[in-house]
Amino acid sequence: MSPDPFGPGMSLCLTCGLCCDGTLFRKVPLEPKEGERLGARVRLSEEDGSLCQPCRALSARRCGVYDDRPSVCRRFRCLALEQLEKGQLTEDEAHELVGEALARRRALAEVMGFDDEVHALTLARAQVAAGLLEGAALTALERLSRTLFFLNLTTTPG
16 A cells, blocks of 8 residues: 555545444544534434434545544544554555455345445344344354454444
8 A cells, every 4th residue: 555645544544434434333422512513514312412323424434524523533543543553553454454344244234135234234233132133144243243343442432
């Protein structure tokens, strides 16, 4: 991969988006007044004012409120990004991990018969919680979950 003019990880984040698209998180806690500041540019939970995922500001893996993004988003680093920034992973290795997660999410959607991968994941999570997911879909969700667990092993929003 070519050197990243925006610093280590920006190209990784621009190929990933899993922290913003509803794959890693369902809700993201906000600091007081951040929701008010962001307004209609994002979708907030009516029950607790947290940022609902997928984030409405995400478009083509780019943040539409990047310069004004919430503090939790500024601080968040998935394990792949953290290790890339520390030199513990090469950029190619980090991209490979993200690619694996995206491929496993795509495989889950295909098994479930959906084009929308995040919708398939949301449905699969609900079905597994209700004890209704089985067979190839359950196996695909388990494989994806293991990969996502690694990506988010040591860090969470907030």
